[in-house]
Amino acid sequence: MTTTVPSPRPYLRVLPAPVSPYYSPSFASTSPQSAPLHTATMSYQQERFIAELAVQRASILTQKVFFEKAKGTVSKDDKSPVTIGDFGAQALIIQAIRKNFPNDEVVGEEEASSLRQDKDLSAEIWRLVKDIKLDDAESDSLLGGPLASEESMLDAIDQGNSPGGPKGRIWALDPVDGTKGFLRGGQYAVCLGLIVDGDVKVGAIGTPNLPIDDTAPIDSNTGAQQSATSGNGVLFSAVLGEGATSRPLTSGVLAPSKPISMRPVPDITQAVFCEGVEAAHSSQGDNAAVAQRLGITNASVRLDSQAKYCSIARGAGDIYLRLPVKKDYQEKIWDHAAGDILVREAGGQVTDIYGARLDFSKGRTLAANKGVVAAPKAIQDEVIGAVKAVLKL
Numbered sequence: 001m002t003t004t005v006p007s008p009r010p011y012l013r014v015l016p017a018p019v020s021p022y023y024s025p026s027f028a029s030t031s032p033q034s035a036p037l038h039t040a041t042m043s044y045q046q047e048r049f050i051a052e053l054a055v056q057r058a059s060i061l062t063q064k065v066f067f068e069k070a071k072g073t074v075s076k077d078d079k080s081p082v083t084i085g086d087f088g089a090q091a092l093i094i095q096a097i098r099k100n101f102p103n104d105e106v107v108g109e110e111e112a113s114s115l116r117q118d119k120d121l122s123a124e125i126w127r128l129v130k131d132i133k134l135d136d137a138e139s140d141s142l143l144g145g146p147l148a149s150e151e152s153m154l155d156a157i158d159q160g161n162s163p164g165g166p167k168g169r170i171w172a173l174d175p176v177d178g179t180k181g182f183l184r185g186g187q188y189a190v191c192l193g194l195i196v197d198g199d200v201k202v203g204a205i206g207t208p209n210l211p212i213d214d215t216a217p218i219d220s221n222t223g224a225q226q227s228a229t230s231g232n233g234v235l236f237s238a239v240l241g242e243g244a245t246s247r248p249l250t251s252g253v254l255a256p257s258k259p260i261s262m263r264p265v266p267d268i269t270q271a272v273f274c275e276g277v278e279a280a281h282s283s284q285g286d287n288a289a290v291a292q293r294l295g296i297t298n299a300s301v302r303l304d305s306q307a308k309y310c311s312i313a314r315g316a317g318d319i320y321l322r323l324p325v326k327k328d329y330q331e332k333i334w335d336h337a338a339g340d341i342l343v344r345e346a347g348g349q350v351t352d353i354y355g356a357r358l359d360f361s362k363g364r365t366l367a368a369n370k371g372v373v374a375a376p377k378a379i380q381d382e383v384i385g386a387v388k389a390v391l392k393l
């Protein structure tokens with residue numbers, strides 16, 4: 001089902017049809033609820049394919065904003081570059097979901113009411129969104145082609161208003177995850193996960209600033225020196241029970257994919273652990289104390305966004321620690337759904353600080369969980385033991 005990438009710079013190649021080995025045009029515009037074509041071996045392949053294409057198209061928009069407006073603006077007060085990227089990417093992805101799975105709901109990070117008040121910003125986003133398309137016309141039309149008008153863009157953004165919950169098909173969408181990284185000129189991610197009856201089944205993540213090479217080592221500067229020609233950009237995906245893959249982000253048809261997996265950790269003291277850049281988002285002091293307790297000598301790798309999940313899923317790091325700063329903060333489902341399935345399908349485990357699986361059935365937040373701990377299955381218990389000791393749980 002997967003192929004290896006033969007060219008060292010495959011993102012520059014025009015890739016041939018077929019666009020996906022799983023895709024059947026006969027159910028392109030039909031929700032699986034009305035066309036139950038899934039079989040045991042084909043489950044969620046259509047959803048994966050559309051999610052990947054939609055994330056890829058939205059990543060074109062975010063990259064355009066990143067290079068033209070955002071890169072390195074974090075010291076300035078103007079946050080509008082990330083606002084533009086967020087709203088634009090959310091509109092494009094929701095349009096693709098509505099076109100292909102009209103009965104599905106979306107939990108999106110953004111909603112358009114503030115944008116409706118700010119006509120200039122709305123017009124600026126529309127000028128950008130209306131011209132974003134995949135180079136491959138067939139792929140683009142599978143996603144619904146261009147949005148019809150500024151109003152339909154605003155409507156699409158508003159359709160991310162599902163309350164979530166334990167029943168039905170719900171997409172969790174973070175159009176620009178790692179907004180600080182986006183403004184800083186570092187890592188950010190376009191993230192989409194499908195939750196069915198409370199369980200994550202599909203995930204797709206675009207990381208325009210991660211290296212294509214799955215074996216490239218990471219450090220806290222990874223992606224910090226971006227240029228439009230640096231050749232980075234990865235599209236990750238996973239389906240429950242079907243494994244996880246990476247492929248280069250392209251601007252047209254999907255590139256060939258490769259399976260990814262977490263690397264074995266025979267000696268935990270040599271593990272590489274990742275954490276967020278923002279001290280307000282996870283307790284870097286507690287993270288460091290856990291690492292020390294495990295005997296880990298390497299300094300942490302600090303990356304913004306779900307690029308952390310992606311990096312450990314492909315064995316560029318080993319452990320992701322997100323120990324809470326504030327007791328009452330509830331993690332958002334869109335910050336974790338796609339990363340959770342990616343890591344679990346790559347051979348890892350994702351839990352909260354108590355060792356419980358993340359529960360995506362509680363609405364828009366992970367109300368039943370605190371913090372996140374992700375590691376290869378074989379060492380997860382040891383990591384949780386250290387977390388409990390440090391946090392005195």
Ligand SMILES: Nc1ncnc2c1ncn2[C@@H]1O[C@H](COP(=O)(O)OS(=O)(=O)O)[C@@H](OP(=O)(O)O)[C@H]1O
Nearest residue numbers: 176177178179180276277278280281303304305329
């Ligand atoms: N207090 C607190 N605790 C935990 N998490 C929080 C908190 N506040 C915000 N957020 C969410 O963190 C998301 C970014 O996570 P990152 O892993 O990128 O964090 S970091 O910036 O690298 O530190 C970020 O997502 P984006 O807004 O999409 O960037 C927020 O949803």
Ligand SMILES: [Mg+2]
Nearest residue numbers: 174177178335
């Ligand atoms: Mg986020």
